Amino acid sequence: MKEELRIKEPIKLRVKHLANGNKSIYLDMYMNGKRKYEFLKLYIIPEYNKSDRVRNSETLKLANAIKAQRIIELQNQSHGFKINKTSHIKLTDYIQSVAEKKSENEVRKTVLHAVVYHLRRYNPNDIQLSRIDKDYILGFLDYLKTAKQTHTKKEKLLHVNTQVYYYKMLRYCLNYAVSEELISANPMNKIKNEEKPHKHRTEREYLTIDELRKLAQTPFYNGLLKKAFLFSCFCGLRHSDIIALTWGDIEMDDDGNSRLYIIQKKTKEAISLPLSQEAIKQLPKREDAKEDDIIFKKLITLGRTNEILPKWAEQAGIKKHITFHTARHTHATMLLTLGVDLYTVSKLLGHTNIQTTQIYAKLVDESKKKAIDLIPNIT
DSSP, rough: OOOOOOOOSSEEEEEEEEETTTTEEEEEEEETTEEEOOOOOOOOOOOOOOOOOHHHHHHHHHHHHHHHHHHHHHHHHHTTOOOOOOTBHHHHHHHHHHHHHTTOOOOHHHHHHHHHHHHHHHHTTOOGGGGGHHHHHHHHHHHHHOOSSSSSOOBBOOOHHHHHHHHHHHHHHHHHHHHSSSSOOOOGGGGGGGGSOOOOOOOOOOOHHHHHHHHSSOOOHHHHHHHHHHHHOOOOOHHHHHOBBBBEEEEOOTTEEEEEEOOOTTTTTTTEEEOOHHHHHTTTTOOOOOTSSSSTTTOOOOOHHHHHHHHHHHHHHHHOOOOOOHHHHHHHHHHHHHTTTTTHHHHTTSOOOHHHHHHHHHHHHHHHHHHHHTTTOOO
C-alpha cells in the first residue's frame, strides 16, 4: 500500500479586512519556529459587476504566483541553493505587480492592465522578464498596429496615441525593473526613434455652454454617471479624483460657501477648489453618509464610462464624441469663454505648468474666430 506524502506549506495566503471594504492580501510565513508577515499591496475589492470579479481573479492569481515564488526561495535558502531571482518572473506578472504598487493612480493601473492584456494577446505563452530583448519589443509594436481596443464591442483599431501610451507604460515598467535590480538594462533603450510609435495631435473635444445645457436637460439611464459628468463640467475634476471623492473632502463655511480639498491622483498635487452652486446641485443626497464615505459610490469604471457617454450625447442631439475627460475640457473652455484669466484657470484645474492651460486658450481663440467668420457680407 502506497503512503500518500503530505507536505505542509510554510507560507499561507491570508487577507486583512480594511475599513473601505477592500481586503488586503498578505503572506503568513512560518519556518524554523519563526513567523513573519509580508503585505503584498494587492487588494480584493467588493464585487459589484463582472469586471470586479475578473479583477479579483487576476489579483488572486498574482498573489498565488508570489506565494509560490516565496516558497521556492525559502526552500532554496534552507538547502543552500542560489538562483537568479528573475529567472522565474514572467513579464505580465511583473507589470501587474507594478500596477498594484502604484494603486493610488487608478488611470495608470487601468492602462497597465490593458498593456498586460495586449502582451498576452501578442504572446500567449508569456516571456520571462530576464529574456526580453529588442526583437521582442519591436514585435509587440508591430502587433499594436493591428490590435483591437479592449473596451468596445466594435472592431476598432487602437489609436496611434494609445499605442504611444502603451509603449511609454511598458518602458516605465522595465525602467522600474532596472531600479529594483531585476534586469541590468532596459532593452527599449535600443529602439531607434523611427521605430517608435509617434503621437498624433488631436483636437480636444469640449461642449459649449448651450450644448452643456442641452445635455443636462436630457435624461440618461445612468443617473449617477450623469451627475458625476456634470459635476466635472462645473469643477474640472478628473474621473480618478471623482471616483475617490469623500464627503469629508468638501467643507462648507458659515456663509454657505463650499470648498473642496483633495490631493490629485494623477499629479499628487494638493488643490483647493471653491464649488459653484451648479456643481453642488450634482452631488447625490448625503442622507446619513459619514465623512469617509464615497460620494459617487458605485460609479462605473472609466473604460465603461467612455463606452456609454456617446449614447447620451446622441440622445441630446450633440454631434460630438464625448468621453469623461470632455467634462474637464468643457470646464476649462467655459471659464475662459466667460472671461476668467489664464492663470486662475490653470490654478483651478490644478495644472503644474501654465503651458498646459494655454491649449484651452487656443481652443477658445479658434472658437471666437469661427464665430466672427459667421458674420455675413452686409456692405
